[in-house]
Amino acid sequence: MTAADFLEQWQQHLVQGRRRSEHTVRAYLSAARLLLERGNYSGWNEIGEMTSGTLRAHLASRREDGLGNSSTARELSALKSFIGFARKQAGLSDTGGPRMRGPRIKKGLPRPVTPDDALGVADMVESTAVNDWVGARDRAVLLLLYGAGLRIAEALSITGSDIPLGNSLVITGKGGKERVVPILPIIKQAVAEYLDSSPWPISDEEPIFRGFRGGVLSQGMVQKAMAKARIALGLPATATPHALRHSFATHLLGAGADLRSLQELLGHASLGSTQIYTKVDSAALLEAYRGAHPREKS
Incomplete structure (x- = not known):
């Protein structure tokens, strides 16, 4: 062959x-x-x-x-x-094959996951799920958290009336506050692939993300799936579903987004809630400086 x-x-x-x-x-x-x-x-x-x-x-x-x-x-x-x-x-036995663990990542200060790690977690939950459609579901949810900055409850509240996803989505967040979030092609594709593989019918009134037995998907199941993927990738315990939303904000800020725009995308009621990300970004910059500057290494 x-x-x-x-x-x-x-x-x-x-x-x-x-x-x-x-x-x-x-x-x-x-x-x-x-x-x-x-x-x-x-x-x-x-x-x-x-x-x-x-x-x-x-x-x-x-x-x-x-x-x-x-x-x-x-x-x-x-x-x-x-x-x-x-x-x-x-025709060999199922119990053989190489037994290896993935590389461990040195733990440091809690920080947002990198873009590579965010996508890696989303891919890992799909490849390690007990069922193919469940893996597609969990990947789609995590991409909504990282790619659109949604809270986990907001992602799980998407209903059939929102399908098919367009280039933006109206989300109702805390306190009934509505905001418009952009939807990237990778997110649209992930959600479409989940819906194509899901065995459960989707109605306009009900959430699209369903549990294994057809009920509404719980936040705990998403958290459990990400924890399993986090361990497989050697990421720190701080790499939670909510950390993906934090990473969305931190990466946008690092790319030049202004605080007001970020506030709207995240659905924060006050700018003060958004300003925490300036501290996170500054902490990452300081850590990089200390790791690279010759005087800090001596």
Whole structure:
């Protein structure tokens, strides 16, 4: 078999067998392609019998290419799935395969998650969910928190009347205060993929995000899913669903957004509530300064 043969069967499994999102399929195929390019495999059994040492060496080479900790953890998850598929194709037992943990990230001061980590968490909840549509659901919710700055309760309050999502969405926040938030293409796609895979009917009056048995999705289930993904990626305990909203604000402020605009996007009643993000951004700047300045290192 050629690398193209392996990838074609892997793609068919992801799309038809597992109904993974386009984003996940693309990421999983990329991880498998890189593995195949650096090895010489002619059959599924050779991939399925890969040792932890071989996989560790491959990931070490990827780290030399500049892959960060969070990206390495996601790639490890993708390759474990690929090797597990290879074992099934080769008729090997389900209990074998490399046993490896993702890289640990050194804990420091609590801070907003990076853009890479925010997207990494969203991808990880999808790939590690017990059910494909549940994974698509949790990814869509987390992207709404980070990509649109919604509170978790606001994301879970979106109803069928808001579907299909447009380029903006009217959200009713605390105190009944309404605001308009922009909806990025990645968010629209994630929500659409969840709705396509969800087994539950959607009505105009009811929230679109449903629990495993069809009831309204609870905040606790989203928090639990993110906690699992956070641990898998080695992120600190401060990486919670609400931290994604904080990260949305901090990254916008760092990119030049003014406080008044940020106040409107977040739905804060007073500017004072928004000004906390200037302190967060200043703290991140000070930390970077202390880590880079020669006199601070001496």
